[in-house]
Amino acid sequence: MRQTALQTVYELAKIDSRIVFIGSDLGFGTLAEMKRELPNQFFMEGISEQHIVGFAAGLAKQGFVPFVNTIATFFSRRAYEQIAIDLALHQSKVILLASGGGMVYAPLGPTHTAIEDIATMSALPGIRVACPADPLEMREIVIASSREVGPWYVRFGKGGEPSIIDQCTKKTGFLKFFGQDDRPILILTTGIMLHVAMEFKSKSENFGDHTCIIHIPILEDRELDNLVNPLKNAKRVIVLEEHIPVGGLFTRLLHTAHKYGIDSRKFRQRNLLHEFSHHYGSQKDHLEYNRLSESGILECLQDYNL
Amino acid sequence: MKEISNLNEGNDFSINYPDSKELRKRILDVVEHAGRGHVGPALSILDIMDILYGAVMRNIDGDSNMERDRFILSKGHGCLALYVVLEKYGLIGNENLESFCSFNSVFGGHPESIKLSAIEFSTGALGHGPSLAVGLAVGAKLMNTHSRIYVLVGDGELNEGSIWEAAAHAYKHKLNNLCMIIDRNGMQASGNLEEVLDMEPLREKLESFGFLVSECDGHNREELIHALDFEEFDSDLPRAVIANTVKGKGLKEAENSPTWHHKAKISSEEIQILRAGLL
Numbered sequence: 001m002r003q004t005a006l007q008t009v010y011e012l013a014k015i016d017s018r019i020v021f022i023g024s025d026l027g028f029g030t031l032a033e034m035k036r037e038l039p040n041q042f043f044m045e046g047i048s049e050q051h052i053v054g055f056a057a058g059l060a061k062q063g064f065v066p067f068v069n070t071i072a073t074f075f076s077r078r079a080y081e082q083i084a085i086d087l088a089l090h091q092s093k094v095i096l097l098a099s100g101g102g103m104v105y106a107p108l109g110p111t112h113t114a115i116e117d118i119a120t121m122s123a124l125p126g127i128r129v130a131c132p133a134d135p136l137e138m139r140e141i142v143i144a145s146s147r148e149v150g151p152w153y154v155r156f157g158k159g160g161e162p163s164i165i166d167q168c169t170k171k172t173g174f175l176k177f178f179g180q181d182d183r184p185i186l187i188l189t190t191g192i193m194l195h196v197a198m199e200f201k202s203k204s205e206n207f208g209d210h211t212c213i214i215h216i217p218i219l220e221d222r223e224l225d226n227l228v229n230p231l232k233n234a235k236r237v238i239v240l241e242e243h244i245p246v247g248g249l250f251t252r253l254l255h256t257a258h259k260y261g262i263d264s265r266k267f268r269q270r271n272l273l274h275e276f277s278h279h280y281g282s283q284k285d286h287l288e289y290n291r292l293s294e295s296g297i298l299e300c301l302q303d304y305n306l
Numbered sequence: 307m308k309e310i311s312n313l314n315e316g317n318d319f320s321i322n323y324p325d326s327k328e329l330r331k332r333i334l335d336v337v338e339h340a341g342r343g344h345v346g347p348a349l350s351i352l353d354i355m356d357i358l359y360g361a362v363m364r365n366i367d368g369d370s371n372m373e374r375d376r377f378i379l380s381k382g383h384g385c386l387a388l389y390v391v392l393e394k395y396g397l398i399g400n401e402n403l404e405s406f407c408s409f410n411s412v413f414g415g416h417p418e419s420i421k422l423s424a425i426e427f428s429t430g431a432l433g434h435g436p437s438l439a440v441g442l443a444v445g446a447k448l449m450n451t452h453s454r455i456y457v458l459v460g461d462g463e464l465n466e467g468s469i470w471e472a473a474a475h476a477y478k479h480k481l482n483n484l485c486m487i488i489d490r491n492g493m494q495a496s497g498n499l500e501e502v503l504d505m506e507p508l509r510e511k512l513e514s515f516g517f518l519v520s521e522c523d524g525h526n527r528e529e530l531i532h533a534l535d536f537e538e539f540d541s542d543l544p545r546a547v548i549a550n551t552v553k554g555k556g557l558k559e560a561e562n563s564p565t566w567h568h569k570a571k572i573s574s575e576e577i578q579i580l581r582a583g584l585l
Contacts, residue, residue: 040448046478051437051471058441061427062372062449081431082468086438089428090419 002069002156004135005097008142009067010034013041018063019146024052024070026099049074053082053094060092065146071105072098072114072155076121087151088126094152095145101131101155101191102242103272103286110276114155118190119247121153122219129219130174131155131191136165137217141174157192157242158283164198168215172226179212185301186234187213188227190249193240193292200294207301219249224256231257237267238300240292244274268300323361323527326352330556330584332390332403338577340406342570343415345580346560348386350491350524350551351458355391357530358456365453367397369423372451376442378426380435381460381489382416383568388425389413397424433466435459436486440472443484443544452538458487462494464505470515476544477516483538485545486517489524491553495567508548517546524549558583 006021010031013019020041023030035042045052049070056066068075075083075096087094098117105112121129130145130152132138138156145152168176178198185207187197194215201208214230216223231237231253241249250269257264270292277286287293329352337343358377359366365374379388389406392398398412401422405411412421416430427438439457446453459469476484488508496502505511512519518541522529533547553567554560557580569576 043444046471046474048468048471048475050433050468051440051475054434054437054468054472055441055444055475057427058438058443059445060441061438062442062445064445064448082434082437085428085431086434 001132001135001138001161002097002099002159004138005142005154005156006031006069008139012143012146013038016065017041019065019067020059022052022056022066022068024049024068025074026069049079050082053079054086056094057086057090057092060094065093065095067095067097067142069097069099071112072101072117073112075153076114076117080120083121083127083151083153084124088124091126091150093149095142096151096153097156098153099156101157103277103283104156104158106277106283106286107280109280110278113277115272115276116244116247117153117155118219118241118243118249119251122247122252126150128152129155130217131157131219132217133157133189133192133194133215134161134163134165136163141217155191161192161195164195165215167198173223174218175223175226176215177212178215181212181214181230182233183210183212184235185211186230186237187211187240187297188216188237188249188253189213189240190216190219191242193242196287196292196294197240197297200297203294204298216249219252221256224252227253227256228260228262231262232260235266236301236304238270238297239267240270240297242287242292243271245269245271246274266304268303270296270300323357325527326356327556327584329356329387329390329394332393333386334557334577334580334584336386336390336403336406337572338574339404340408341572342407343386343572344383344568345386345557346493346554346563346566347381347384347460349555349557349560350553351381351384351489352387352391352555353525353527354458354487354489354530354549354551355387356394357527358534359391359395359397361531362535363454363456366395372449373453375454375456376426378435378439378455378457379417379429380457381432381463382429384458384460384489385413385415385417388417392422392424398422432460432463433468436469436472436476439484439486440475440479440481443476443481444479446483447479447481453483454536454538455484456487456534457484458489460494461488461490461492461499461505461508462502464488464508465503473512473515473517480542481544482540482542485534485536485547487534487547487549489551490548491551493553493562493564493567495564497564512546512548516543518543519546519548521548521550524551525555556585558585
């Protein structure tokens with residue numbers, strides 16, 4: 001997904017000289033072609049997350065559209081005040097491309113795993129938080145972010161995901177539906193959790209046909225307001241997110257349920273534990289450990305006493 | 307740099323650029339109405355503000371003019387000085403400055419760009435201005451404009467690490483259109499800098515980061531013009547002007563007094579004491 005995001009920025013920059021890329025602490029050779037072909041629109045800056053966010057806000061004030069890329073936790077923890085003030089308060093048109101959302105960097109330990117970033121970023125007024133599921137959706141979001149006002153935080157999942165968004169049966173806003181939304185089982189996902197839900201739906205003989213998946217890449221009320229009927233109609237609602245249990249998709253859905261008088265006792269949640277992990281291993285290991293898996297979904301379904 | 311004699315075109319300098327006593331009186335009026343304010347930090351930068359807006363910055367009355375010089379008050383708590391200077395030069399429209407800090411005022415205890423078009427960026431949390439200024443300066447160069455970017459930081463604010471991140475990048479990008487002004491009043495809310503965190507030798511620090519450094523009396527208007535009115539092509543380096551100032555300058559009671567860094571619930575008696583010591 002990161003490759004798709006950066007390549008899309010490059011393509012946009014070729015046709016719009018206002019679009020610039022700012023990188024920090026990235027791998028050698030990142031966007032080498034853009035650096036060579038569009039040197040005035042490419043900035044590889046020092047390891048200075050506070051600075052690059054302010055720098056981007058200054059450029060945005062001059063009419064440029066900066067896409068800024070570094071590791072998710074370095075944005076969401078180190079540069080939080082700059083994101084709040086220089087971007088959100090000013091409605092600066094700056095797009096933060098956050099590499100390594102969730103447990104992508106699990107082998108590198110808790111300094112690098114972005115477990116609470118959706119909560120902290122979503123808590124700020126005026127910033128759009130996006131968690132695309134695959135390269136197709138990443139491209140959709142990067143293009144959309146370049147056209148809309150205000151700042152974005154775009155959380156990257158792991159690399160090399162196959163594209164599955166094009167299998168959706170319906171689109172509403174950024175929401176993607178997989179199956180009829182009057183099914184008794186509703187699985188709601190954000191980010192790469194869509195892949196887990198799709199695996200479950202395709203493999204489960206007992207539940208697959210009774211399941212609708214709705215993928216929610218942008219966590220904001222105007223998107224979630226489109227979920228009222230499916231949430232009302234479903235008998236079982238399972239929420240999957242690669243994030244701590246508070247402040248993410250599940251919390252937003254509780255607000256939606258409260259707002260529209262929907263019984264949230266039928267909601268179940270699969271998420272990361274609300275603690276810093278001291279295990280390493282792969283992202284997949286951590287998803288399994290936290291039951292963010294097909295078997296974890298099955299356990300949720302068996303938990304109902306309907 | 308321009309010569310003072312050219313700027314004045316033979317007129318008496320003190321007539322063209324009179325001292326800031328009237329502005330200090332205006333700050334006192336505003337503080338009396340609001341009953342609060344960062345008095346000391348405003349008075350240390352008042353002459354700098356007045357000279358910047360009155361004699362140095364170009365095209366300041368057209369916010370859509372890309373050639374205009376820009377100013378960021380990174381130490382946003384000094385905003386009383388900025389407000390009275392903007393008022394003096396007709397840059398706040400019909401807004402009532404005496405509403406300072408009241409519920410519907412456009413004049414907050416820190417300046418907000420959403421409230422006043424003359425404010426470039428909202429500031430208040432320290433250490434943000436220089437990075438914003440680097441972005442403006444790089445943008446100005448990319449657009450081949452000749453606007454100069456000024457950012458004013460406090461010497462206590464230099465404790466913030468983000469200032470030095472920005473400083474390193476200003477040199478990297480050869481931002482000879484950028485000028486960082488340091489209000490060296492030697493104090494912060496907690497006390498004297500040399501006791502809290504001494505940032506000296508400041509000139510050497512700034513020079514080692516690649517700045518072209520000059521130093522001036524931050525209350526001497528001729529020296530300020532000399533230091534602040536620069537031409538980009540004179541150097542490839544970003545500029546730093548160390549303005550030696552007095553916290554609370556011009557109000558005897560407040561001068562060099564950490565007590566007057568910020569005060570709320572200022573009594574009429576305290577205002578009378580300040581007025582009696584107006585210099």
